[in-house]
Amino acid sequence: MPRPPDPLLEGRILEAARKLFMKGGEKTLSMRALARLAHTNTPAVYRRFRNRKAILRALMGRYQQDLYQALQPCTSPQEACERILEFALARPREYRLAFSEWFSKFQKPRPNFEYLKTRFAEWLGGSPEDHSSLALGLWAQIHGTAMLLISKAVPLEDQAELRSVFSASVKLLVSNASAHR
Secondary structure, three states: OOOHHHHOOOHHHHHHHHHHHHHHHHHHHHHHHHHOOOOOHHHHHHHHHHOHHHHHHHHHHHHHHHHHHHHHOOOOOOHHHHHHHHHHHHHHHHHHHHHHHHHHHHOOOOOHHHHHHHHHHHHOOOHHHHHHHHHHHHHHHHHHHHHHHHOOOOOHHHHHHHHHHHHHHHHHHHHHHHOOO
């Protein structure tokens, strides 16, 4: 009699992938290492994920879901921007992967970006599409600040000032958008 499939195996594989990725980046993700860490065999990994790119896409899906969960309690555009920046800084490897050249080719529509436009409409009035420019401008601020801090392009003594400038620019962009409504 064949053994019943393990309903938790895919989750264990993804958790193993996350641990390996956090430890050493994309290079550490081999199917054999994943199988070992997930307490399974290599064919079981291949039955669930075709290749390493499929695993990376699944990790990015989980990253996007985690970010979505982090945004849920936000009560303002400023708080949402701060939360996204903190999220990026707390998980820099995943953040870099999410915006790497190869991943952007496979990325579906940006659910968190669309979610923010909807929330901006709730917070500021209008429709989500009315806030596309604001969302793009804020995204540029978040991404630029995150990458400067992640890459350590800003000296340690200037990082607090960069964070302060980030917060002030977000506030200015939001108040400017509100004034034009």
